[in-house]
Amino acid sequence: MSKKILLQIFLFTIIVIISIVFIKTYFLETNIKIIKKNNLDIEKNSLVKEKSNLIHNIEYISKDQMGNAYIVKSELAEIDEKNPDLILLKNVVATINLSNSTPIKIYSENAIYNNINYDTNFFTNVMVSYTEHKITSENLDLIFNKNLVTITNNITYKNLNAVLEADKIEIDLITKNSKISMNNKSDKVNVLSLN
Numbered sequence: 001m002s003k004k005i006l007l008q009i010f011l012f013t014i015i016v017i018i019s020i021v022f023i024k025t026y027f028l029e030t031n032i033k034i035i036k037k038n039n040l041d042i043e044k045n046s047l048v049k050e051k052s053n054l055i056h057n058i059e060y061i062s063k064d065q066m067g068n069a070y071i072v073k074s075e076l077a078e079i080d081e082k083n084p085d086l087i088l089l090k091n092v093v094a095t096i097n098l099s100n101s102t103p104i105k106i107y108s109e110n111a112i113y114n115n116i117n118y119d120t121n122f123f124t125n126v127m128v129s130y131t132e133h134k135i136t137s138e139n140l141d142l143i144f145n146k147n148l149v150t151i152t153n154n155i156t157y158k159n160l161n162a163v164l165e166a167d168k169i170e171i172d173l174i175t176k177n178s179k180i181s182m183n184n185k186s187d188k189v190n191v192l193s194l195n
Contacts, residue, residue, distance in 0.1 A: 092108045106122055123138060150169075
């Protein structure tokens with residue numbers, strides 16, 4: 001055999017060996033890595049599916065035709081699997097921006113928000129702030145189709161002039177009229193003047 005043929009066979013053999021090493025190094029090991037990665041992803045996905053109804057730092061905004069806005073912010077939201085229209089919120093701050101009015105702020109540890117009609121039930125350490133008015137209670141129901149706020153359970157109302165304790169306060173969001181009452185008709189609303 002001539003030197004030329006031997007050189008060609010040698011070069012061909014080196015190319016084949018390099019090709020085999022290249023394929024084995026980059027393609028076969030990559031497939032193994034992908035399989036391992038997919039196994040980890042499957043495990044992660046199964047954990048996420050268990051808690052997939054949790055949302056962190058969520059904000060809902062709704063506006064009407066008159067320019068009023070309702071904004072609800074929460075650190076954590078959990079969608080009810082049986083009724084996905086209801087969302088359980090944790091550490092909630094809500095703002096009601098009525099046209100030609102000062103914003104009303106509502107704070108609570110928990111709330112249930114209906115994302116169809118925007119009605120919200122706030123509960124556990126509820127506080128309402130409107131200009132110099134502050135109301136604390138255990139429950140507040142915001143019903144939009146009636147433009148009504150109903151506050152119940154352990155109510156304390158404070159403004160610059162008075163402190164008031166009652167069982168129930170109803171506030172009309174349009175007229176700003178409020179109705180303060182006790183559950184038992186024989187009980188009286190406690191009012192303490194600060195002046």
